[in-house]
Amino acid sequence: MIDYKDTAVLVTGGASGIGAALAAQLAARGADVIVADKQGDLAREVAAALPRPGFAVACDLSDPAAPARLVAEAFAWKGRLDLVCANAGFGRRKRMMQEAFGPDTMALFAVNMFAPFRMAQAYGAALETAGRRGRLMITGSENSLSLPQAVTRSRLGAYGASKHGVLIMAEWLREELAGELMDVHVLMPGGVYTPLIAQGLPDPKDIPPEFNVIMPEECARIALKGLDLGLFYIPTHKHIADDIRPRAEGVWEAIRALGLS
Numbered sequence: 001m002i003d004y005k006d007t008a009v010l011v012t013g014g015a016s017g018i019g020a021a022l023a024a025q026l027a028a029r030g031a032d033v034i035v036a037d038k039q040g041d042l043a044r045e046v047a048a049a050l051p052r053p054g055f056a057v058a059c060d061l062s063d064p065a066a067p068a069r070l071v072a073e074a075f076a077w078k079g080r081l082d083l084v085c086a087n088a089g090f091g092r093r094k095r096m097m098q099e100a101f102g103p104d105t106m107a108l109f110a111v112n113m114f115a116p117f118r119m120a121q122a123y124g125a126a127l128e129t130a131g132r133r134g135r136l137m138i139t140g141s142e143n144s145l146s147l148p149q150a151v152t153r154s155r156l157g158a159y160g161a162s163k164h165g166v167l168i169m170a171e172w173l174r175e176e177l178a179g180e181l182m183d184v185h186v187l188m189p190g191g192v193y194t195p196l197i198a199q200g201l202p203d204p205k206d207i208p209p210e211f212n213v214i215m216p217e218e219c220a221r222i223a224l225k226g227l228d229l230g231l232f233y234i235p236t237h238k239h240i241a242d243d244i245r246p247r248a249e250g251v252w253e254a255i256r257a258l259g260l261s
Contacts, residue, residue: 005030013088017194190237
């Protein structure tokens with residue numbers, strides 16, 4: 001189990017949902033937590049309520065320069081930064097045939113996909129300068145691996161593409177680092193009761209059991225267990241493995257049909 005006592009941790013998207021739960025559980029395990037979020041006032045509330053009161057930063061990660069500024073500010077707080085949870089992200093519901101790929105979609109890719117890796121570059125440079133080793137956990141999604149059956153009617157094409165991108169870029173990052181400088185992990189949540197779901201279902205008791213939605217605290221518990229175990233892939237639901245099968249089976253069917261087997 002990782003000892004977080006007196007470590008410094010940055011959590012983006014930390015003002016609510018999975019990010020707030022990660023911040024709380026990391027602080028309970030002894031970490032000093034920087035809560036970063038576009039909602040600055042809410043980030044300050046979350047940081048002040050942590051078991052070890054943290055440091056809040058208002059930050060809009062759709063700005064390409066923001067990740068580097070955030071890492072520098074977080075590193076300067078305690079003179080170290082032991083873990084970065086690149087968790088900030090948001091969804092967008094739009095049919096692919098109607099997607100204009102305008103500013104809103106570009107902001108989605110900037111936050112969900114590009115910001116974690118701009119952050120990784122800045123974090124790696126800071127670690128190298130300080131002669132330290134770090135850890136990076138990027139929040140992907142069950143959509144990183146497949147088009148889950150549960151969301152086929154949700155019009156999440158651009159969101160799914162951004163989360164697919166997170167996974168392959170993280171795999172390349174892990175490959176290129178080759179175990180040096182920082183450990184890399186990808187959290188892949190299934191259904192989690194975040195503010196997005198709460199908009200339509202204010203009471204979590206109303207969520208149908210077959211939706212298999214977990215609370216943010218359970219997602220954070222699984223995430224930290226994955227870090228403790230040194231896992232690269234950190235799924236939160238068993239069905240995520242089942243959702244991968246149709247794609248793999250489709251490729252094998254094509255291989256057989258093409259006579260490549």
